[in-house]
Amino acid sequence: MRSQTLESPEPAVxxxxxxxxxxxxxxxxxxxxxxxxxxxxxxxxxxxLTWTIYPLADALVMSFYHWxxxxxxxxxxxxxxxxxxxxxxxxxxxxxxxxYTVISVPGQMVLGLAAALLLDQQIRFRAFFRTLYYLPVITxxxxxxxxxxxxxxxxxxxxxxxxHDVLHIIPSYIFFLGDPxxxxxxxxxxxxxxxxxxxxxxxxxGLQSIPQEVYEAAMVDGAGRWQRxxxxxxxxxxxxxxxxxVMLVIGSFNTFIQVYIMTNGGPLHSTETVLTYMYRNAxxxxxxxxxxxxxxxxxxxxxxxTMTEIxxxxxxxxx
Amino acid sequence: xxYQKLAFKALIYLLLVGGALIMIMPFVYLxxxxxxxxxxxxxLPPPIIPPxxxxxxxxxxxxxxxxxxxxxxxxVVATCSTALTVLFSxxxxxxxxxxxxxxKNLLFYSMLMTLMLPTLILIIPQFVLAKHLHLLNxxxxxxxxxxxxxxxxxFLLRGFFEDIPxxxxxAAHVDGASIWTMYWRIMMPLARxxxxxxxxxxxxxxxxxxxxxxxxxxxxxxxxxxxxxxxxQQQNSNNYGLVFAGSLIAVVPVIVVxxxxxxxxxxxxxxxxxxx
Numbered sequence: 001m002r003s004q005t006l007e008s009p010e011p012a013v014x015x016x017x018x019x020x021x022x023x024x025x026x027x028x029x030x031x032x033x034x035x036x037x038x039x040x041x042x043x044x045x046x047x048x049l050t051w052t053i054y055p056l057a058d059a060l061v062m063s064f065y066h067w068x069x070x071x072x073x074x075x076x077x078x079x080x081x082x083x084x085x086x087x088x089x090x091x092x093x094x095x096x097x098x099x100y101t102v103i104s105v106p107g108q109m110v111l112g113l114a115a116a117l118l119l120d121q122q123i124r125f126r127a128f129f130r131t132l133y134y135l136p137v138i139t140x141x142x143x144x145x146x147x148x149x150x151x152x153x154x155x156x157x158x159x160x161x162x163x164h165d166v167l168h169i170i171p172s173y174i175f176f177l178g179d180p181x182x183x184x185x186x187x188x189x190x191x192x193x194x195x196x197x198x199x200x201x202x203x204x205x206g207l208q209s210i211p212q213e214v215y216e217a218a219m220v221d222g223a224g225r226w227q228r229x230x231x232x233x234x235x236x237x238x239x240x241x242x243x244x245x246v247m248l249v250i251g252s253f254n255t256f257i258q259v260y261i262m263t264n265g266g267p268l269h270s271t272e273t274v275l276t277y278m279y280r281n282a283x284x285x286x287x288x289x290x291x292x293x294x295x296x297x298x299x300x301x302x303x304x305x306t307m308t309e310i311x312x313x314x315x316x317x318x319x
Numbered sequence: 320x321x322y323q324k325l326a327f328k329a330l331i332y333l334l335l336v337g338g339a340l341i342m343i344m345p346f347v348y349l350x351x352x353x354x355x356x357x358x359x360x361x362x363l364p365p366p367i368i369p370p371x372x373x374x375x376x377x378x379x380x381x382x383x384x385x386x387x388x389x390x391x392x393x394x395v396v397a398t399c400s401t402a403l404t405v406l407f408s409x410x411x412x413x414x415x416x417x418x419x420x421x422x423k424n425l426l427f428y429s430m431l432m433t434l435m436l437p438t439l440i441l442i443i444p445q446f447v448l449a450k451h452l453h454l455l456n457x458x459x460x461x462x463x464x465x466x467x468x469x470x471x472x473x474f475l476l477r478g479f480f481e482d483i484p485x486x487x488x489x490a491a492h493v494d495g496a497s498i499w500t501m502y503w504r505i506m507m508p509l510a511r512x513x514x515x516x517x518x519x520x521x522x523x524x525x526x527x528x529x530x531x532x533x534x535x536x537x538x539x540x541x542x543x544x545x546x547x548x549x550x551x552q553q554q555n556s557n558n559y560g561l562v563f564a565g566s567l568i569a570v571v572p573v574i575v576v577x578x579x580x581x582x583x584x585x586x587x588x589x590x591x592x593x594x595x
Contacts, residue, residue: 036498037420044411044469045426051467052433055444062444069447118335123328131581132339135346138577140527142545143566146552147349150559158348158365165364193341198588205589243592254437257529261549275439282443283534295440306435 067289080293112199206240376564400465412476516587
């Protein structure tokens with residue numbers, strides 16, 4: 001009977017300690033209890049340590065070296081970091097990251113909320129509409145990027161055709177992805193299009209967690225639709241908004257595949273992101289140490305941004 | 320009042336349909352172009368209904384352009400890595416949810432921390448590691464690296480496992496069941512919806528993975544669909560009929576899986592937000 005108690009999921013610490021003076025036996029029993037657990041978590045832990053934790057540490061080491069796979073690596077101290085901080089393209093990539101974020105995060109937050117509110121109404125074909133809005137989310141970035149490469153085409157692209165020939169909004173066809181002024185906003189727009197469905201589903205989860213009684217009580221008090229929205233829905237969605245802002249900002253700074261495929265950072269680095277620049281340095285120029293240093297600076301910066309967001313948005317969170 | 324309500328309803332439907340159009344128009348062009356013979360692609364006005372519709376593009380990419388091979392590679396890689404990652408992460412999640420052991424918190428919080436990291440920053444050291452382990456340019460290498468996508472699964476499953484009543488486990492415990500028996504015989508059957516959600520997430524992520532495959536694979540016989548597609552487009556930049564036929568081959572399985580498992584999928588997405 002005793003061994004069963006000892007092996008119970010929550011270890012009966014009190015009982016263990018109650019056995020007087022038998023430290024060795026206790027240790028043995030403890031080991032017998034723990035060994036199966038450690039064996040059980042071994043595969044996941046090993047793979048996590050090998051492919052995530054070790055690379056994380058290794059990248060830090062590499063960032064202090066001139067490392068190119070071809071010649072022996074040379075320790076260069078903080079050289080790679082200094083180089084990054086005085087590299088105009090690195091700074092431009094950071095500024096671009098801010099631009100992507102400034103365009104695509106508010107775009108997804110507002111349009112996603114609009115879509116969620118529409119999908120939350122008593123309507124027919126709700127599941128059908130939800131599926132349609134979610135299609136871009138599940139479509140891979142590779143396919144989406146190739147599709148928009150065609151849609152944005154400067155000579156025969158459907159978007160030019162729509163804006164020029166059908167709606168007469170633009171005087172002439174635009175080389176959306178070929179012009180440094182329009183390339184970044186064009187890609188950021190694709191981010192919005194692809195992200196609305198996900199944002200809407202997260203908002204829907206938030207909306208459904210608001211108890212119906214709150215609305216009913218407000219209606220009894222004579223609150224109109226707009227008042228209920230501003231005074232109940234918005235404040236109670238605050239945790240959802242925090243979650244979305246954090247995730248979307250991280251996602252936006254992580255922009256990579258769409259840029260790699262649609263413009264590869266060009267024209268004139270106008271769409272370059274930190275990750276495309278890091279990737280090119282590492283795998284085209286084989287400057288792996290520099291790429292690793294850029295990675296670390298980037299991660300540090302993203303961490304600071306995320307913590308700042310959480311701080312700012314948590315304030316007055318007392319509902 | 321009724322008139323106002325009716326107008327409100329009409330407005331909602333109008334906006335919903337308008338939004339839905341914006342969401343699906345790119346797909347309409349994608350599909351239509353895939354069925355258009357190349358001679359008629361890139362014309363004005365861009366056709367919504369393909370002129371001289373044909374399935375020749377599909378036949379060409381599948382056979383002469385080797386997409387049949389890419390499809391096979393993608394299937395093998397996504398299936399194996401998903402099986403491994405779901406098995407390993409559900410085991411770890413089970414231990415997290417039901418047992419206490421030294422190192423538990425350290426492991427759990429370091430996994431949580433890596434969820435915040437951009438995965439791409441690991442690609443340089445992962446490349447060097449894979450090179451040393453001779454895992455570059457091999458499908459096994461892809462499978463192993465994809466199965467490392469464990470933290471998010473562990474995080475989602477742990478939350479789910481913790482919600483399952485303890486009584487059932489305790490009863491099994493008195494009968495002297497081992498940790499493996501409790502996991503496989505008791506927890507897994509009860510956790511089927513969560514396992515389904517995590518399996519779908521992982522499969523889609525592995526099916527669509529682009530950057531690691533691009534970085535580690537150079538032999539064109541080992542291409543998966545995402546990189547096969549991108550590298551094909553680079554060489555045939557204006558042959559959108561073929562590019563989009565290949566894109567549909569890559570994307571249709573995803574959409575089918577999504578539509579079949581939609582409920583579990585959306586629930587899983589919502590759970591990830593609530594738990595987060």
